[in-house]
Structure formats: C-alpha cells, structure tokens
Amino acid sequence: MAYEPPTHTVERSIRAITGAKIVAGVDEVGRGAWAGPVTVCAAITGLRRPPAGLTDSKLLSPKRRTELAALLEDWVTCHALGHASPREIDELGMTASLRLAAVRALEGLPVRPDAVILDGKHDYLGRPWQVRTVIKGDRSCVAVAAASVIAKVRRDAMMAELQGEFAPFGFAANAGYPSPVHKAALAEWGPTPHHRLSWSYLDALPQWRHLKRVRVVVAGDELEDGGQLGFDF
Incomplete structure (x- = not known):
C-alpha cells in the first residue's frame, strides 16, 4: 500500500508563526511494552x-x-x-517517564530547538519547551517520521541484545511486547529485571503477583497502565 510521503508543512508553519529557526521532531517507542525502556528520539532535519x-x-x-x-x-x-x-516507569508512571526520556533526548542534541513537533495529541513534554502536537505526525511530518524510524530500530536492537540472557522471552522478536512466547515465558519464569512491575499483566499471574509494585496513579496520567494501551510493534 502506498502512503503519502511526509512533508515539512507543519515545520514551515511553526517557523512562519513563531519565528523558530530550529525545529525538532520527537517520537517515542516502547510505551505499550511490558519489558524494556520507553525510548524517545529527537531529530532535526531542516527543510531538505x-x-x-x-x-x-x-x-x-x-x-x-x-x-x-x-x-x-x-x-x-x-x-x-x-x-x-522500567524502574523509572514503575516509580514515575508512563506520562512522567515519557517526559523524562524526551527531555534527555532534547538535551542530548548539540543545539537547543526553538520548537518541538510532538507525535500524538497529548503534550507530555510541556514547558519550557514550545510544543506543537500533531496526530499521526510520524506519518505526516518529516522530522517526526525520521525520529520514529530511528527510535524504533535503536530500541529493537537494545531489546535484541537481551535475547542471549533471556532467550525464553523472545525479546529479539517481540521487543518486550506481549507476544504469546513472551506471555508463556512470564508464566513459567516470572518477570526479569527488565520488566515493568507496576503493570496489570502481573494480575493474571498469581504465582508472580506478589512481585507487583503498587504506585499511586497520578490524576490525568492516561498512559499509566500498559494493559490499556495500543501496541506499536
């Protein structure tokens, strides 16, 4: 199936309206996984x-x-x-963890962006960053699409590195998402040090339920429970 290629339309609009000269695209991966980090990429592409x-x-x-x-x-x-x-996700919740990862990515750039295009409808980044949220920005905006691809490939590679030590979980294939192989390994072996222990999947595993970490849900943290999120294989 052919898709319309991403453009610089949103970036041009931000530049024209705000005077921003450096605009970064930001996207995340790993939000719906049961194991592994949530990873954010910030990319600056210019208008090429x-x-x-x-x-x-x-x-x-x-x-x-x-x-x-x-x-x-x-x-x-x-x-x-x-x-x-995963430990930070357990302690902070997903929304705050997304912000933490995004700030780390943005502060890792050699230049500070004047504005940020953030994929999705929720601004989990907030002040002092100047943010424009774009639904399906990873499909329509060049910088966000680039960040999407880089983040996905780099996180998948990180999870594949765990395959040797945790072979039954199939991390090289599922990247920490709830595949049948992953679920079967959890039931037999329990969570690894790379699993998120505050998430609802442990409720269905009575032999491992005692390991679940209970945290206070912050009001408005709509991304809190991995069991309710869409998975982005």
Whole structure:
C-alpha cells in the first residue's frame, strides 16, 4: 500500500508563526511494552528532501526500517535518543517517564530547538519547551517520521541484545511486547529485571503477583497502565 510521503508543512508553519529557526521532531517507542525502556528520539532535519520511502516506522517492514534508519542517521542534521528505564516507569508512571526520556533526548542534541513537533495529541513534554502536537505526525511530518524510524530500530536492537540472557522471552522478536512466547515465558519464569512491575499483566499471574509494585496513579496520567494501551510493534 502506498502512503503519502511526509512533508515539512507543519515545520514551515511553526517557523512562519513563531519565528523558530530550529525545529525538532520527537517520537517515542516502547510505551505499550511490558519489558524494556520507553525510548524517545529527537531529530532535526531542516527543510531538505528526505530519503525515499520515509514514513511512520510501524508501516515499514523490519528490514526496510533498519535500512532506512542507517540512511537517516547520516541524513538528519542531528539526532539524540533518551530512555526511561522500567524502574523509572514503575516509580514515575508512563506520562512522567515519557517526559523524562524526551527531555534527555532534547538535551542530548548539540543545539537547543526553538520548537518541538510532538507525535500524538497529548503534550507530555510541556514547558519550557514550545510544543506543537500533531496526530499521526510520524506519518505526516518529516522530522517526526525520521525520529520514529530511528527510535524504533535503536530500541529493537537494545531489546535484541537481551535475547542471549533471556532467550525464553523472545525479546529479539517481540521487543518486550506481549507476544504469546513472551506471555508463556512470564508464566513459567516470572518477570526479569527488565520488566515493568507496576503493570496489570502481573494480575493474571498469581504465582508472580506478589512481585507487583503498587504506585499511586497520578490524576490525568492516561498512559499509566500498559494493559490499556495500543501496541506499536
């Protein structure tokens, strides 16, 4: 299926309205996983023509994603990644962890953006950053699409590195998301040090339920429970 290529329309609008000269695209991956970090990429692309085939990472095959990420890491003006660990997710909740990872990514850039295009409808970043949220921004905005692909490939690689130590969980294939192999390994072996222990999947595992970490849900933290989120394989 062919998709409309992303454009610089939103970035041009931000530049024209606010006078921003440096605009970063930001996207995340790992929000709906049961194991591993949530990862955010911030990418600055300028207004150059992107590599052919750039789109939302979820619309690309693993092979094409990997090939495109290698091109993008050289093509973008600059990019940086930020992560929030499973322990931080348990302690802070997902919304605050997304912000933590995004700030780490943005502060890892060699230049500070004047404005940020954030994928989705929720501004989890907030002040002092000047944020424009764009639903399906990872499909329509060049910088966000680039961040989407880089974040997905880099996080998948991080999870694949755990395969040798935790082979039954299939992290190389499922990247920490709840696949049948992952669920079966959890039932037999229990959570690894890379699992999020405050999430509802443990409620269905009576033999491991005692490991669940209970935290106070912050009002408005609509991303709190992984059992209610869409999964972004």
